[in-house]
Amino acid sequence: MTVRWNATKAMRHLDSDPTAGTAEAYGELLAKCPVARVEVEGSKVDWWAALSHAELTTVLRDFRKMSSTVTTERDGTPAIIPLFADPPLHSGFRKLLNPNFPPEVVGRLEDGIRKIAVEMVDAIVAAGEVDFAGSFSYPYPTRVLCLFLGVPESDWPVHHEFVLAIDRLSNSNLSDPESVMFEEPFRDIAPYVLKVVQDHRENPRDDIINSFITGQVDGRSLSDYEIVKLTIAMMLAGHATTTAALANTVLRLAQDPELQDRLRAEPHRIPDATEESLRIDTPQQSLSRKCLADTELGGEKISAGEYVLVNYGSANVDPARYPDPGKFDIDRADKSHLAFGFGLHACLGQHLARLDLRIAIEELLARTSSFSVNGDVVRRSWPVLSVNEMPLQLNAAASAEVK
Numbered sequence: 001m002t003v004r005w006n007a008t009k010a011m012r013h014l015d016s017d018p019t020a021g022t023a024e025a026y027g028e029l030l031a032k033c034p035v036a037r038v039e040v041e042g043s044k045v046d047w048w049a050a051l052s053h054a055e056l057t058t059v060l061r062d063f064r065k066m067s068s069t070v071t072t073e074r075d076g077t078p079a080i081i082p083l084f085a086d087p088p089l090h091s092g093f094r095k096l097l098n099p100n101f102p103p104e105v106v107g108r109l110e111d112g113i114r115k116i117a118v119e120m121v122d123a124i125v126a127a128g129e130v131d132f133a134g135s136f137s138y139p140y141p142t143r144v145l146c147l148f149l150g151v152p153e154s155d156w157p158v159h160h161e162f163v164l165a166i167d168r169l170s171n172s173n174l175s176d177p178e179s180v181m182f183e184e185p186f187r188d189i190a191p192y193v194l195k196v197v198q199d200h201r202e203n204p205r206d207d208i209i210n211s212f213i214t215g216q217v218d219g220r221s222l223s224d225y226e227i228v229k230l231t232i233a234m235m236l237a238g239h240a241t242t243t244a245a246l247a248n249t250v251l252r253l254a255q256d257p258e259l260q261d262r263l264r265a266e267p268h269r270i271p272d273a274t275e276e277s278l279r280i281d282t283p284q285q286s287l288s289r290k291c292l293a294d295t296e297l298g299g300e301k302i303s304a305g306e307y308v309l310v311n312y313g314s315a316n317v318d319p320a321r322y323p324d325p326g327k328f329d330i331d332r333a334d335k336s337h338l339a340f341g342f343g344l345h346a347c348l349g350q351h352l353a354r355l356d357l358r359i360a361i362e363e364l365l366a367r368t369s370s371f372s373v374n375g376d377v378v379r380r381s382w383p384v385l386s387v388n389e390m391p392l393q394l395n396a397a398a399s400a401e402v403k
């Protein structure tokens, strides 16, 4: 029998309970079925959800039947490339983008990112009591993205305002995934981005926007409009997700003084902690695909034209894949997870995100002797699991006090 799942309702208790975990939230559902019918109040379309690790990877592999072209502009082109594009359009753009993202390329930003992290950690430690979300996890990824895009760091408030506007819209697209939801904020930011592109044309430098200007897709150069759209795509893809990953990791640490001390003593294990955080508190819990041809998945018949949620959050706590999935265990043997997606659309920015996270956590732990939650935490749980408010009490490290 088909199981019905009301995602927003089922996940809501995580919003106000910072100790509640996704493994418990998905446990009963995963025990019942690998694929469920999704109930979305007032939705214009029918949704399924691929919940288990096995079914999710099946959908992500089957890009011919499970299209990413969900949200389009009025002329039918994908609203965001490469995220909402299918091959062959996707392949050409991905080829252009790929060389900007390997670890050795993003690694060149390490010193610049550390400078930002140190300045921001010093400020919150000096304040002693802060809302970590407002003062760190929201602005930090935007400042890093300015560095990555080769725009003056002082521009970060412009980027920030834009991504917050998109953030507010993204939560409502389940009811009508084909609506042109990004049109207005895109129009507002486009003149600023065009100026950035013109500046890059006049003052060429070795960065990602330069690669859009000088590179080709399928043997042709890109128009200014395409370059602006690609740049906006980078601003969007890299923000809410990194903000969420950072806040979720810091929330875990703030609630676990033993883990903090262990990582202060063994900072080389910080990447294991951030990977475990990405698995257990997956930032992008869910994205969508459109089914193009009738198919069977997890015992259910999915018809052409129906929509499928690719639910990374449940797959990452699937007990069939991860023993004791609700345990935050940095010593876990299997360190793989699906938080960065899988296959054709696997996250391009994952090495940059890992660098952002590692440096921020290294500096936070090194410059404090302890930090803890000292007020009400407000999370939002689905389709992005993140923290909107996190009052923290921070105690400076002995070495930092001497300075």
Ligand code: HEM
Pocket: 068, 082, 083, 084, 094, 233, 234, 237, 238, 239, 241, 242, 245, 283, 284, 287, 312, 338, 339, 340, 341, 342, 344, 345, 346, 347, 348, 349, 350, 352, 353
């Ligand atoms: C912790 C932070 C991040 C998480 C959890 C994350 C998660 C994801 C996920 C799940 C996908 C797959 C989408 C799909 O299957 O349709 C994706 C794609 C993508 N991500 Fe990330 N992301 C993060 C950071 C970043 C950063 C920093 C950037 C770039 C600056 C970035 C750029 C992209 C792009 C361009 C795609 C589309 C790839 C394609 O469609 O071929 N991401 N990301």
